[in-house]
Amino acid sequence: MKFAPAVILIFTAPALLLTGTAFAQRERAPLYEAVGTEPGWTLAIDRDLIRYVGDYGRTRVTASAPEPRPSFNGRRYVTDRIIVDITNVRCSDGMSDRVYPDKVTVTIGRRTVSGCGGASIAAPAPAPASALSGAWRIESVGGLPTRGPKLASVTFTGNRIGGSTGCNNFGGTYRFERGFLVTGPLMATQMGCQPGVMTQELAILGAFNQRLSVSSNRSGKLVLSGRGQTRLVLVPAFSGRR
Structure with missing residues (x-):
C-alpha cells in the first residue's frame, strides 16, 4: 500500500494507551x-x-x-x-x-x-476467516456512522491489512489467534482533520488494537467486536457506493 508523504506513526498497544485520556477511560468500563x-x-x-x-x-x-x-x-x-x-x-x-x-x-x-x-446476551455465529478477504467500507464505529474527507475503509489481502480512517491511511499485518482477529503493529500517516473525524480515527485504530471477534449478519455486513461497545460494522466496498 502506498502512503502519501507524511510523518509515519507506529501504533502499538502501549503507544495507544499513552495518546490521551480516551483510551484510559475505555479501560475503566462503565x-x-x-x-x-x-x-x-x-x-x-x-x-x-x-x-x-x-x-x-x-x-x-x-x-x-x-x-x-x-x-x-x-x-x-x-x-x-x-x-x-x-x-x-x-x-x-x-x-x-x-x-x-x-x-x-x-x-x-x-x-x-x-x-x-446492557451486556449482549446473544450474538451472530462467528464468520470464517475467509469472510474477511477483500475491500470493505467501515459503515460505523461504536454505533456512530463514519464520516470525513475520505471514505473510511479497510482491505484484507493475504496477511496484510490497509485502509483509511476517513482522514489518514493505515496499514500493517493481521492474523487469527484462537478465532480472534489480531492486527499490528499498524502504521498510519499523520494528517490533521476536523476534531470529530480525529475522534473517529482514534476509535477505529483503537478497535484494531484489540482482539476482535468476527461475525456476519443477515444483511451481509461484517461485525468486528471488541471490549464493551467497541464495534466496527463493515459493508462490501462496491464501486461508487458510500
Whole structure:
C-alpha cells in the first residue's frame, strides 16, 4: 500500500494507551452502556456520571448520575439535562443482529432517541476467516456512522491489512489467534482533520488494537467486536457506493 508523504506513526498497544485520556477511560468500563443507530449514539452510566454522545459526535451531554427511580419493568434516571429510561425487554440493535437485555430511551430537551443497552446476551455465529478477504467500507464505529474527507475503509489481502480512517491511511499485518482477529503493529500517516473525524480515527485504530471477534449478519455486513461497545460494522466496498 502506498502512503502519501507524511510523518509515519507506529501504533502499538502501549503507544495507544499513552495518546490521551480516551483510551484510559475505555479501560475503566462503565457500569452500564447503551448504543443506538439512525442517528448513531452511545451512552455510558458510571457511579457518578451519565455521558451521552450523539449526532456524529456533535452532541455531547454529561450530567451527574442520580439514584435511578423504579419504573415499569425497569428504571429511570432523571436530570435537568438528560432523562434515561431503561426497560428490561430484549432489544436488537438493528445493525449487527446482536440482542441486548434492555431497551433504552434517551430524552434531551424535546428530542428522544431509542436503542439497546446492557451486556449482549446473544450474538451472530462467528464468520470464517475467509469472510474477511477483500475491500470493505467501515459503515460505523461504536454505533456512530463514519464520516470525513475520505471514505473510511479497510482491505484484507493475504496477511496484510490497509485502509483509511476517513482522514489518514493505515496499514500493517493481521492474523487469527484462537478465532480472534489480531492486527499490528499498524502504521498510519499523520494528517490533521476536523476534531470529530480525529475522534473517529482514534476509535477505529483503537478497535484494531484489540482482539476482535468476527461475525456476519443477515444483511451481509461484517461485525468486528471488541471490549464493551467497541464495534466496527463493515459493508462490501462496491464501486461508487458510500
